[in-house]
Amino acid sequence: MNLRGVGVSPGIGHGPSYVLTVSVPEPPEGATYTGEAEQEKERAMAALTQVAGELEARGNQAGGEAEEILKAQALMAEDPGLVVKVRSLIDRGLAAPRAVFEAFTKYRDVLAGSGGYLGERAAELGDIRDRVIALLNGQAMPGLPVAPAEPYVLVARDLAPADTALLSRDDVVAFVTEEGGPTSHTAIMARSMGLPAVVACPGATRIPRGVQVMVDGTSGEVRVEPAESDVADAVGAATARQAALASWSGPGVTADGHAVPLLANVGGPAELDAAVAAGAEGVGLYRTEFLFLDRAEPPSAEEQERAYRAAVEAFPGGPVVVRTLDGGADKPLAFLPASPEANPALGERGLRRFARYPEVMDVQLDALAAVGGVRVMAPMVATAEEAAWFARECGDKGLTDVGVMIEIPSAALRAHDLLDLVDFVSIGTNDLSQYTFAADRQLGAMSALHDPWQPALLDLVATTARAAARAGKPCGICGEAAADPGLACVLTGLGATSLSMAPSALAAVRAGLAAHTLEQCRDAAEAARTGSSSADARALARAHLPGLDRLGL
């Protein structure tokens, strides 16, 4: 049995499974109590207080991040609004367990309805509720094995901080959960413990208890009862990879000395430290919309200046490429409203939306001009007219290094026209895939079409890079494609002049590049384009990149 979820903490972990099933049945609807209301209320309050106390105690024991999370949960268990609700439900005749169930569910639904961060907190509330009800019913909460014979793979529907707080790094080798996302507690805990984790993995709790499981926290693959040789291979590869990667540092360069600056994609000042620590040479994509998301008003010129200046100061010698506000579609912005669209990804987003709000644009371009030393580029440019318009607007503000993103096939096909008007281009491979394959990025069912090895995508990259080389202007890549060490070599071979990626991907890409000459990269690129499928393209390219296997990449 092989399962697949989302890898949220890299590495390979294998061991026997321990499936944590916490099943607290819903107390029957309309359940009543015998005796006095006051007594029933006291019983409920005592349970809430006890659970709060346990959470607090576990927090003190755990320390660190877990302590903060558990203490916040302790506050939830004794929340005054919740307490009032429980008491009034008991006054209306409901038994304590049912009253607790209904009160928690009401709050949980409010948080779940908000989605995102609050939605994930809703799962915690469900966990606290189950603890209180279990206590009221005299039911024991299933715990984790104490001092197991060998470290295990912890499998659960979802893990609450209360479950994971006291876990020892020595007892667990990996986490797998059916639910949760990249910002769920499971993911955060796993990363802070340095353990591999896969979340959003359907079917995980059907893994039989005690069978061998191998978890790949990078690919998201979960293999049940894998062959011993497969485990040895995966572990060997992971170990070799780590050793190899640790031995490379410095700027991105091929084995024969062709420099390919390795840059970081960042969403705000908070991510700069990680980029510097990972050895990024600059910022290849500053996603400024993250400064604007979830706000009623756009950030002030001063706040924007601070955010942009922080990047320039973090990379004094390196480029900082700032993308202007990319709102719309999956990134709605309250202060840039648009009429409802049936297909927002094909609608007024990116530069199209930005252009409709000159007051917001003026503030951002002014802030960028005031900081100086940044390159500025526009998202979602389809035509030369749009590129010309953007270049003019930036020029009026005194910005001198102006580019556009290539993420629409029309822009890639006519890159030479765009390059006459701007100083550089940067290929956003994620959206370029979406628009080339007419496949929604947000649909899991479309994921095969978003394989960045798709030959059609490589063709568009090649067309763009060739136009840039002829114009003598830089052509960067920012998108998931650049984070794949093999593909990074291919992109270099196609003519990309810099590669920008999540900081965590830098080490592998740096090592992969350094293991090959520019000639090998070009051969790999040419070979990849002769493939008729993404699997073909990958295999054909890798035949020219022998260093990848040596590095375990």
Next chain:
Amino acid sequence: MGERKVTVAAEVGLHARPAATFVQRAKLAPMDISVQKPHGGGPVNGKSILAIMALDVRQGETVVISAEGEGSEEVLDELAKIASTP
């Protein structure tokens, strides 16, 4: 009635640790504490972490904290400081 208008500075907004710290302090105060978004709905109980979380205050947003009675000025100062701590 004393009031403090504060811009929430923490990156996570008034959630997680900032919310917990805020509520822990508010619970120590003898008087009622209320928190409101200037253009949002009615005020919520500043001693309720669930209500504060549901208010969904993000980084850069403003809230008004109110309290009345003896010692309320000092409590408000402390709460304002917590809310405005990055």
